[in-house]
Amino acid sequence: MSSAMKVAVFGLGSMGFGMAESLIRAGHTTYGFDPIPDQCDRLVTVGGVSANLEHIGAELDAAVLVVLNAAQTESVLFGDDRKSGLVPTLKAGTVVLSCATVPPDFAKAMAARCAEYEVHYLDSPISGGSIKAREGALSIMASGTTDAFNAAHPILEATSEKVFILGDAAGAGSAMKAVNQMLAGVHIAAMAEAMTFGITQGVEPETFVDVITQCAGNSWMLENRAPHIVAGDYTPHSSINIWPKDLGIVLAAAKSSGFSAPITETALAQFVEAADNGLGLEDDAAVAKVYASKAGVQLPGVT
Numbered sequence: 001m002s003s004a005m006k007v008a009v010f011g012l013g014s015m016g017f018g019m020a021e022s023l024i025r026a027g028h029t030t031y032g033f034d035p036i037p038d039q040c041d042r043l044v045t046v047g048g049v050s051a052n053l054e055h056i057g058a059e060l061d062a063a064v065l066v067v068l069n070a071a072q073t074e075s076v077l078f079g080d081d082r083k084s085g086l087v088p089t090l091k092a093g094t095v096v097l098s099c100a101t102v103p104p105d106f107a108k109a110m111a112a113r114c115a116e117y118e119v120h121y122l123d124s125p126i127s128g129g130s131i132k133a134r135e136g137a138l139s140i141m142a143s144g145t146t147d148a149f150n151a152a153h154p155i156l157e158a159t160s161e162k163v164f165i166l167g168d169a170a171g172a173g174s175a176m177k178a179v180n181q182m183l184a185g186v187h188i189a190a191m192a193e194a195m196t197f198g199i200t201q202g203v204e205p206e207t208f209v210d211v212i213t214q215c216a217g218n219s220w221m222l223e224n225r226a227p228h229i230v231a232g233d234y235t236p237h238s239s240i241n242i243w244p245k246d247l248g249i250v251l252a253a254a255k256s257s258g259f260s261a262p263i264t265e266t267a268l269a270q271f272v273e274a275a276d277n278g279l280g281l282e283d284d285a286a287v288a289k290v291y292a293s294k295a296g297v298q299l300p301g302v303t
Contacts, residue, residue, distance in 0.1 A: 032048045185243050
């Protein structure tokens, strides 16, 4: 095992909590911070440590940010007034691993601001879902300086199955995550469209999953999300609300590059409609309900 570290995890949702559990198993002293106090208390029950951030900031070796977006990332790092926050309290050489999906230019800006305090910033968006987060088997698309990678190594070792080293400066990791999210969002929407189309043609959802997961039309997202629809279980592992944000980042980057992304635009519209219909906090497989409603078909477990 790598040397034990003192690590703070910010954001104890399904992904952040799983990463914190993996860090605890690896022997790292792990503090958890979340707007929902029950999540922090829950982490203590599995071996996390309760602490006041003001008292431990200078002791930390690493901070892992698994928050929702760029605004929350910046708020944690530098405060809402852009002058306070976590980073000014950290000792030189501490590493920040930023795991949220954010625009590449934002990642570059955060790295530059962290460097002013001699704090390393690793642009490290994650992929793999909540189960792999708990297993310490995420894929991490990382970019940053050699010093940032070296400082983050024990964290990466504890939380990931595969680390893609994408460059020596922040921004490249977030660019790759945008590509991944383009495909992932499109695949979920396409799965929902195909399944509900199948129902209109007399194909039962269970049969759809049995057959397509063994045929060329399969994708990781189809294989992972379609069973949620079959079970009628929309407990959020990854919610509808994530996709207007993530695909919005993708399309903003595309627009700035003069790139047309019509398939992504269509997928985004389905998630926006789902959110507008009150499904935002449900599992992202619930985008199938948009298609089902328009087609007048019944999904399993949906009344």
